[in-house]
Amino acid sequence: MDWRTKGLLQKVLGVMPGGDAIHYQLQRRFGGLRDFDREFDIKIDDWRLMANQLREVGVPMAGARLFEIGSGWYPTFPLCCFLAGARRVVTVDLNRHLRRDLLRACARGLERHVALIAEVAGVPEAEVHQRQQQLAAALERSADLAAATAGVVDYRAPADAARTDLPPDHIDCVFSNSVLEHVAPEAIGGIFGEAKRILRPGGIMFHSVNCGDHYAYVDSRITQLNYLQYPDAQWRRWNNAFLYQNRLRADAFVEFAEAAGFAIVTRVTSPPARRLRELTELKIAPQFASIPAERLCITSIDFIARKPAV
Template identity: 60%
Template sequence: MHWRTKGLVQKVLGLHPAGAGLHYRLQCRFGGLTDFSRELATKIEDWTIMVGHLRAAGMPLAGTRMVEIGTGWYPTFPLACHLAGAARVTTFDLTRHLRPELLRRCVHELGGFIDTIATAAGVDGEEVRARHVDLRAAIDAGAGLEEATGGVVRYCAPADATRSGLADGEVDVVFSNSVLEHVPPDVIRAMYRESRRILGARGLMFHSVNCGDHYAYVDRRISQLNYLKYSDRAWRFWNNAFLYQNRMRAHEFVDLALECGFRITLDTSTTRPQRLRELAEVRVHPRFAHVPAEQLCITSIDLIAEPAA
């Protein structure tokens, strides 16, 4: 599909009263929900990467109090954290995407990842398996997410993660996966400040950001740097309610965290030769002229930040 076709379809759906329902059906037929099993496996792979980074930073999952920003269609990360023994996971989403049929399928298919979850988190596999048996039985009996997890996972949507309602210092980890690239910069700043408030003195903030042009996933004729061609005004036309992209570069997520009172302990951003070659083929708009090519071409970053003293 041509990326402009996708953009226009989503633009129209975002303006239609029934657009959310139509968008969900299109996602099931043509989009990210067409191959649920593959998508779930990818999310679990991302989860294991996050857990590895957190453990390396001295933050085990067992007994941890966590906040997720951006739940999505189904709560893979919160449920995997629950199975690994997290004490509490509060997950926020601006829009209520979660659907019972997707939740049930997610729970069922997580049964195939028991060993992966246990190994990644460094916990006993039988404990993970026992939690999954209880979780699956509760979901199959009609329980909601919070009830099925014994109160561990709390789903807040529609909700504003910049006003979490949580107490100062009551959280150990705030995290997101492929979310911040879809959030306006001023809102990211507010999220960081709220994270700084609710994190304990030894808490951590983890974000994995995919800051390339997401239209490239549906149109192989363009690269993940394609959207750097456009002015802010032109890009506003292609942004829409279902695929907003802020076009922030990797270093800007780090700079904002520093501005909001964090110290960076992990920054995986890397300049890759392939991206430099792709950038050379893009007529970059003057709006990005101040960014060195080595930074402009980076399309992903995992970062960990801790409250500065």
């Protein structure tokens, strides 16, 4: 599909009555939710990478108190954390996207990954398997998510990650996966400020950010740098409620974290070599022209930031 067509269609659906339901059905039939198992397995691997990095910086899953920004259509990360023995997982979304059919599919699909979750978390496989079976059975009986996880997973939507009612110094880790690139730049500082408030001293944030043009996933004729060609006034034609992209570069998210008072522990970025070659074929919009090419061409970043211990 031509990326412009998708952008305009989503823009219309974003403002029309019932547009959310129509958009969901289109995603199930033609979009990213069409091949659920493939997308789900990718999310499981993303969780594995996060859990391994958290363990390396002293935050094991078992017994952890976690806060997720951006639950999405189905809560893969919170349920993986639950199976791994997390003490509590609060997950919030600005809009309520959770779908019961995908939630059940997620719970069932986790059976394929019990061994992986147990290995990553360092807990007995039988224990993880028992939790997964009980979870899937409870959700098939139409139990709500909190009841199905014995109160561990707390899904809140609509909810603002910049204004929670959680007590201060309460959470071990705040995390997100492919979410911050969809947040308005002016909101990120508030989200990080709230994260610092609710984290315990020495607690951490983990964020994985995909800061390339997401339309490249549906239109093979463009690259992940495509959207850098357009000034804001022109980009607004295609930016929309269902696929809002802030176009911030990877370093900007780290700078927001530092401005909020966090110390950066680790940062892993995508290699820019391929993107540097692609950049030569584009005429970059004036607002990006002053950014060094190496920064423009980094289209993903994972970083860990720590709240001061005192």
